[in-house]
Structures are given as structure tokens and as C-alpha cells.
Amino acid sequence: MSNLMPARSTSPPGPRGWPIFGVLPRIWRDPLRFFTEVARECGDVARIGLGKFTLFLVSNPDLVGHVLHDNAKNYWKGKGLAAAEIVMGQGLATSKGEEWERQRQLIQPAFGSHQIAAYVPFLCKAVRDLLEDWRRRARRREAFDAVDDMRRLALQATCRVLFHSELDPATHEAISRGVTLANEKINRSAWALLPFLDSFPTPFNRRFRRALEELNSNVYRIIREQKATTVHHDSLLHRLLRATEANSEAGLQDRKIRDEIVTLFIAGVDTPAHALAWTIHLLSRHPDWAERVSAEADVVLGGETPSMENIEKLGITERVLKESMRLYPPAWVIVRTPFEDDVLGGYSISAGSPILLSQYVLHRHPALWEKPELFDPERWTAERAASQHRFAYFPFGGGSRFCIAQGLAMVLGKLVISMAAREFRWEAADSRPVVPQPLTTLKPKHGVFIRAEERIRSPGSRSSPRKRAPDTEAARRRGN
Ligand code: HEM
Incomplete structure (x- = not known):
């Protein structure tokens, strides 16, 4: 049905609701x-x-x-x-008009393909550290929640873009807590019947306020430290500092930069974390596809550290990620x-x-x-x-406000899934069904509890396999 049709005099059909609360x-x-x-x-x-x-x-x-x-x-x-x-x-996700255009122009280069390629070695290291943990857990047959691990990785990736460095563990924890409570606050307010209760000192609102203050004080401290540093680089924070330096007073400048940083934390942690956790969940339920992803990793990555060039060749992994975001779109x-x-x-x-x-x-x-x-x-x-309609599938939105980090999110996703599938298989470790909970992002309600099992790599991969080869697609293609 086209939007170009002349307007009808009737209003659209709708579900029936209760007199006061509606639906x-x-x-x-x-x-x-x-x-x-x-x-x-x-x-x-x-x-x-x-x-x-x-x-x-x-x-x-x-x-x-x-x-x-x-x-x-x-x-x-x-x-x-x-x-x-x-x-x-008033960060990038909430601003509008000319102010938004200016912010988008300023921030966009930090997510360009050249920059993403420069983040890859760091992202690989973060994934390798995580997989080291998984190896220990695999040996103990220990179950764990993939959502927690994916959140940690996603926050590390966002920090790379923002600061070109990692956070110390205490700051990482404080920011992670702040992001969780902030998202919960945004979600509660979205469907609240009585918006004026938003600022009442309920126990939740008090916890939220404390977490927000902690988040802010950490972000302001990082801004102060970076202003004072003599080492200047091309991180997004330094770019923001340079851009705002000339034209506003110090307090206002810090506030604006804080808004951009917190925006990227809120927009950039749970979305990729949930996309990855859903993908791991789906692969744990579809071992045939897990095997195909692993076989692709053997052939494309071998035992090497991934580079942008071979990440681009991970076609099967990309299809799995896209299908995962179709069924469970984080936004x-x-x-x-x-x-x-x-x-x-x-x-x-x-x-x-x-x-x-x-x-x-x-x-x-x-x-x-x-x-x-x-x-x-x-x-x-x-x-x-x-053959699919452009807007039948829009996990990253569309038009000029589409996700600024779509490229980074896809590279991170392919890297994590492929590097992990090269070494592990996953099996579900929770008898409860994994169901979606629609908060600000689509979260696996009780987490994604899995056990990782170390995988036998195919013989032709360029790595040093621990054991002998499975019947992978790569092995089959070579006639083994
Ligand atoms: C799988 C991962 C991700 C998904 C599915 C996703 C999805 C989206 C969607 C649907 C929008 C548009 C919202 C709207 O139009 O109202 C959006 C915007 C945005 N996203 Fe993402 N996102 C992801 C990852 C990230 C990451 C990693 C970051 C930052 C590090 C990020 C930062 C942003 C920002 C700042 C905006 C606002 C852009 C603007 O208004 O100009 N996103 N995202």
C-alpha cells in the first residue's frame, strides 16, 4: 500500500483496549x-x-x-x-537539526573503514584474552553466560574508538554498571504510565542516580586526564577536545564531550553484545551452521591473527550474523x-x-x-x-540517522564469532528456553548460558592443531 494514496477519512484499524489504560x-x-x-x-x-x-x-x-x-x-x-x-x-543520538549534522560530521571519521582497520589488532587481542578464559572454563566444563563476556568485549571496543586505550578494571566495572542502569531507566520511562514518577526517589531511581553519578565522575575524570596529557593521538576523545576547544568555555566543553562519550557507551555496548550473544545461542542450537562457520575460520583465518583483508572474506560468518539480527534485532x-x-x-x-x-x-x-x-x-x-526490500530488514536503522557504527559492529561481530568458532563449539547449558526480552535492546531474558568445548581443527589450517581433524567443510573440500 503506498503512502502516496490520497488520505482516507477513516482512521487506521487498531486493537481494542481498556478505557483508562488503553492497551x-x-x-x-x-x-x-x-x-x-x-x-x-x-x-x-x-x-x-x-x-x-x-x-x-x-x-x-x-x-x-x-x-x-x-x-x-x-x-x-x-x-x-x-x-x-x-x-x-545532547549527544549524537539525541540531538537534532544543524547541531546533529555538525556532531555527525565530527564523529563519523572515527568509524570510517580506515580507522576500523586500525582497531583490528586491538580487537583481536581482546578476543584472544577472552578465548584464553574460555579455554580454562572448557577444561573445567564450566557453564557461563555469553552475554556478560560479550558486554565486556563490546565495552572494550567502544573504549578503543573513544580513547585508543583500555580502562582499568574498576573504571570498566563502574561504566558497565552505569550503562546497565541507564538503559533500564530509559526503558522504564518509555512505557511508564505516570511519567511524573520518573524523578520520585524510588529505590530504583536512587540506584540509577548513584550509578549515573559514578558514570559521570569516571567520564569527567578521563576527560581531565586526557586534557592534561602531553601525548596526543587521533582517538575520538582527542578529536572532540580539539573541535570544542576553540569555541566554548571549559565547563560547557566538558559537558558536551561527556554527552558524546556517554551516548556511545549507551548506544554501543548492549547492541553488539546482544547481537553476539544471540548468534552464539543460535550456533549452539544449529551445530551444522556452527561447523560451517568453524570450517570457514580454518580456511580464511588459519592460525593467523585476522586482518581486515581476511575478515572481509568471512562470508558464511557474515550471513549467520545477519540472520541472527533478523530473528533477534538488538534494536x-x-x-x-x-x-x-x-x-x-x-x-x-x-x-x-x-x-x-x-x-x-x-x-x-x-x-x-x-x-x-x-x-x-x-x-x-x-x-x-x-530480491529483498531495502526496508524489510533494517537492524541498523536507515536514512541519515542510521547507526554510525554499523561497519565497526559488523567487523567486531565477524571477528568474535569466527575467532571463537575456530577454537570452540558451544552447547546450551540452561534448560530454560532462551527468550527475548524487549528492553532498550532485545536482550536474552535469562542470559545465554553455554559450555564451550575445545574444537579439533581441520588438518589443512595454518595453525598448530591440538588434535586430529573433524569432518569439516574445509576438509571435505580438500577431499580428506
Ligand atoms: C549490532 C550492533 C548495533 C546495532 C544493531 C545498532 C543499531 C542502531 C540503530 C537501529 C540506530 C538508529 C536508531 C534510530 O534511528 O532511532 C543506531 C544509531 C546509533 N548507533 Fe548503533 N547499533 C549497533 C552498534 C553500535 C555501536 C558499537 C555504537 C558505538 C560505539 C553505536 C552508536 C550509535 C549511535 C551514536 C547512533 C545514533 C546515530 C545518529 O543519530 O546519528 N551503535 N544504532
Whole structure:
């Protein structure tokens, strides 16, 4: 259904709700199920009543493209950003207009392909340290939560971009705690019925405040230290320091830089961590695909430290990651609000009405995907992917506000999965089903508990295998 149709006089169909709360109780109970059902029952545009408020769920890729790309100038992130602003201030993810354009131009180079290639040796070292840990756990047959490990890695990667260095363990822990509570705060506020309770000194709000203060004091300390240092390099923090130095007073400058740093922590830790944890979960349930990823690692990486050149050749690993983000998109919903009235799917949408575009809903929509619930990385062969609508799949968003770190996230993902699969197999170590919990990102509700088992490498790999070869695809191809 095209957004170019003349507006109808009726409003879009929508689910029925209670007089005061509207459908909020259903959203609270199971948001993923609720939005999926609404999209199936009501079609491309659904009207959702939340007591006094109304929002629209848009579930057609043409219309997603219209909002994020074609008519993006008419949309902003909306009032729902208020909670995010408490944490991130006016950083890249929350700013708008000319201020956002200036920030994006300043920050974008830190995520360019040249810079990403320069981060690779560090990322490899961080992964190798983690795998050393896994080796110890494998020998003890110890179960562990992959989410924790992936969060640690993701935070290390973000610190590399920001500071070109690692954090000491205490600062790492404090920042990690701050990010967890900040995300929880943003999530609670998003679906709160009584937003004025947001600032009440409830036990949660007190914990959040303490964690935010701790996060801030660490970030301000790092800024002070870097200002005082005589060693100057091309880290994002130094770039920000140079850019703001000339045109604002010291306090304001620190505040702006703090906002950018905290924004990257909030946006850049749980998203890749959850993408990787979901991928490990899927590979632990699909040993055939785990074996293919391992075999590819044997052939492409061998026993070498990965370089940008061979990371680019990890086609099977990339397909697995893409399929994992289709089924479990870490960013599961994007919100936009029109500045002026618009027409979507033939319905008039008035200025100020929040619009939800849900990756989770679109990525599993039966009209867009064959067997949508099936984990099938073959969907991502070049030929099959080319026939897919551009906005049927948008894990990194779209239009000018697409994820600034998409390239880094994919390189990190391929590196972690491939290096880990070269050495280990995973098996599930939790009898509970691994179910998604839609917070600010789509989190595995009880974590991803797994056991790692050291793998027998194929004989042709350039490494020194510990044991003899398995029946891998690489071995088969060589006729062994
Ligand atoms: C698998 C990993 C990731 C996923 C799925 C992801 C997803 C997204 C999505 C969907 C958006 C657009 C949000 C919107 O339009 O409202 C976004 C924006 C953003 N992401 Fe990511 N992200 C990932 C990793 C990262 C990392 C590692 C960083 C930083 C280190 C990061 C930083 C940002 C920032 C700053 C924005 C705002 C960009 C702007 O508004 O100009 N993301 N991300």
C-alpha cells in the first residue's frame, strides 16, 4: 500500500483496549507478541490507544522507507527522548537539526573503514584474552553466560574508538554498571504510565542516580586526564577536545564531550553484545551452521591473527550474523514523530503522533519472508538478498540517522564469532528456553548460558592443531 494514496477519512484499524489504560497492560505483559499480533490483524498502519495518547504502528517496508528516508526531514525522534536525554544529554543520538549534522560530521571519521582497520589488532587481542578464559572454563566444563563476556568485549571496543586505550578494571566495572542502569531507566520511562514518577526517589531511581553519578565522575575524570596529557593521538576523545576547544568555555566543553562519550557507551555496548550473544545461542542450537562457520575460520583465518583483508572474506560468518539480527534485532523498535501532518498508507497522521517502526515485526513478517521463524543464513546469499526490500530488514536503522557504527559492529561481530568458532563449539547449558526480552535492546531474558568445548581443527589450517581433524567443510573440500 503506498503512502502516496490520497488520505482516507477513516482512521487506521487498531486493537481494542481498556478505557483508562488503553492497551498498555497488553504491552507490559508481552510487547513483542502484542506488536506482532497487531501488525498481522490490522495491516500496514495500526492505531494504538494508550489512554490519553495514541501512537501508530507502521509495518510496511515502503512506509518504513518513507519515514526513515524519503520524508525523513519531516520526522524527529520525539518527546520519548526525554528519558534518554537525562542520561545522554545532547549527544549524537539525541540531538537534532544543524547541531546533529555538525556532531555527525565530527564523529563519523572515527568509524570510517580506515580507522576500523586500525582497531583490528586491538580487537583481536581482546578476543584472544577472552578465548584464553574460555579455554580454562572448557577444561573445567564450566557453564557461563555469553552475554556478560560479550558486554565486556563490546565495552572494550567502544573504549578503543573513544580513547585508543583500555580502562582499568574498576573504571570498566563502574561504566558497565552505569550503562546497565541507564538503559533500564530509559526503558522504564518509555512505557511508564505516570511519567511524573520518573524523578520520585524510588529505590530504583536512587540506584540509577548513584550509578549515573559514578558514570559521570569516571567520564569527567578521563576527560581531565586526557586534557592534561602531553601525548596526543587521533582517538575520538582527542578529536572532540580539539573541535570544542576553540569555541566554548571549559565547563560547557566538558559537558558536551561527556554527552558524546556517554551516548556511545549507551548506544554501543548492549547492541553488539546482544547481537553476539544471540548468534552464539543460535550456533549452539544449529551445530551444522556452527561447523560451517568453524570450517570457514580454518580456511580464511588459519592460525593467523585476522586482518581486515581476511575478515572481509568471512562470508558464511557474515550471513549467520545477519540472520541472527533478523530473528533477534538488538534494536527492535525505532520511534519517529512527524513535525507536520503526513499521509501513511492512505491514512492521515497528525503532527506530533509517535510512530513505531519495529524491526522485530518487519523481520518476521510472513508477507516479507519465507518461513520467517526459521534460522536460515542462506537467505543472505547475494542473489537472494538482492530480491529483498531495502526496508524489510533494517537492524541498523536507515536514512541519515542510521547507526554510525554499523561497519565497526559488523567487523567486531565477524571477528568474535569466527575467532571463537575456530577454537570452540558451544552447547546450551540452561534448560530454560532462551527468550527475548524487549528492553532498550532485545536482550536474552535469562542470559545465554553455554559450555564451550575445545574444537579439533581441520588438518589443512595454518595453525598448530591440538588434535586430529573433524569432518569439516574445509576438509571435505580438500577431499580428506
Ligand atoms: C549490532 C550492533 C548495533 C546495532 C544493531 C545498532 C543499531 C542502531 C540503530 C537501529 C540506530 C538508529 C536508531 C534510530 O534511528 O532511532 C543506531 C544509531 C546509533 N548507533 Fe548503533 N547499533 C549497533 C552498534 C553500535 C555501536 C558499537 C555504537 C558505538 C560505539 C553505536 C552508536 C550509535 C549511535 C551514536 C547512533 C545514533 C546515530 C545518529 O543519530 O546519528 N551503535 N544504532
